[in-house]
Amino acid sequence: MPAVPVAADGSDYAACADGTCEVLVSGPAEIALSGTAGISKLVVRAVEGNGIRFEAGGSSGSLSANCISTFYENGGGSSCSTAPREAPAPVDGIVAMQIASVQDGTAVLRVVSGKPGPPPASLVPNIPTFEIPKPPFGY
Template structure:
């Protein structure tokens, strides 16, 4: 299971950048300015059309284990390896997703566009790693002492967010 996630992390080039302990990794991209909701569910006018185990209830992610559908920018707070972590979805569109994660003093960004594209971010107490590209339809595998985040855009403008911890 760990090998599958590591293979996914190594198989495709990143669409974002990693930052660990506040220091940017090489290849840092500028972030787009986009308003995100402070927390809670996406707006009633844009309900996700894809089903997810926890529906569109981002509050289900608080314990670090969820599957939610998002169709609007939103902020998700969850238990990370360094305590409270925050994932901010900055853009969701047809086959497109962009987000940023903050855990402790570390930051990571991910973004992907195109059919079947998404990102996997692995948070550990000593940093994070990111890989963007083709992702499967399944739930990512848990890793010891880590939180795994998978975000994949859908063709109808709804993204599926998985957060998995052990």
């Protein structure tokens, strides 16, 4: 019989209130987060196959084992690997989520948050600015 997944914080979702935790999820759950990147609540809708379906920060999606989803002000992204991955390092302005493992309908969810604030400059969208010309004749 396969071993039951183990998470550092067990099923204690309150451990996620500071924005960083590793918890077991086996069904729908609402998890309070620190508010970094505008995400104060993560809603897990279901554990399915090798991952979860979730809602966070006004968006919804799915997260599979060996993938990391990141959320930051005005954006986000994800990356996947064919091999197990280490926990993501905290980065200011970013919330990262990872499924460390899934077994028999139970997922080990890692959430890692940096300090609140803007994300690194490389993630801030480059929005062109322009000066509005003044109308002629003092209008």
